Amino acid sequence: MPELPEVETVVRELKSCEGDMIVSAKVYWHRSVIGAVKTFEKKLGGQKILTIRRRGKYICLELGDGSILTVHLRMTGKLVFEPNAKDQMYIRVSLKLKKSGELHFVDVRKFGKLKLWPEQASLLPELGPEPLDENTVFNALSSLTSKRPIKSILLDQKVLAGIGNIYADEALHMAGLHPLYPGHRLQKKKVQLLSSCIPTILKRSIQNMGTTLSDYRTTKNIGGENQKVLQVYGQTGRECRKCSSMIRRIVVGGRSTHFCSRCQRSPRI
DNA sequence: CCTTAGTCCTGCATGC
């Protein structure tokens, strides 16, 4: 599933479309678009793409009239220029670009969403800060008084924007923290450690072009390589690469959670 | 304030 590193990889590729123009937009599955589909198609036609940026897990296209198109890939969404035969079946939205060709939003499970935000709208106001800087992460985590499990806190986009299930598990393993540890009971030293692990884990994955477990691909239909260095996510039943203990799987806040019971000690109750 | 369950979806793994 695309999280911050995967979205960042896609956005870096898409940067080549800055300055291009959206000739026309066509929606094939209306629920992939938030808001009125006719307005969406009409307002996108003829728009110049000024900048393409990432915010959390959102791809943000700043358009000529000041409006902003956001794309959230959710589970299986991807943006591709040349869809293969299988992709063709799952094209939900297509954007015809003047110079770059046709950009297709492909999404098997239809969870992904596109939204055109009107001019001057406050964009994505509920998102927390970006988690790529150690000090920023420390500030976001140290101001917490929540009793929720640290895993749930990391997945909360209002706390930090962009971390998903894979990197939450990987960062907690690197920091040696049990996913059920209550946020308010973390000592300052543990928060500091976790705050350095999160950017490290995310930046490494960006270098590896993201994690491809099933659907994630870049706009050029290239998979990432970061799945090769995952320590716990999807490793249930295998040996921990650090200590050889067995990787276990539990459910935290409805999400499957992977951890090493030796490296990540259970909190004292 | 908090947690849990339901919703959206489809492919794939499992079991008989």
Add this chain to the structure above:
DNA sequence: TGCATGCAGGACTAAG
């Protein structure tokens, strides 16, 4: 082989 069942999950919403 074929059919039924259940699972996966990000973000949102509703209920308790």
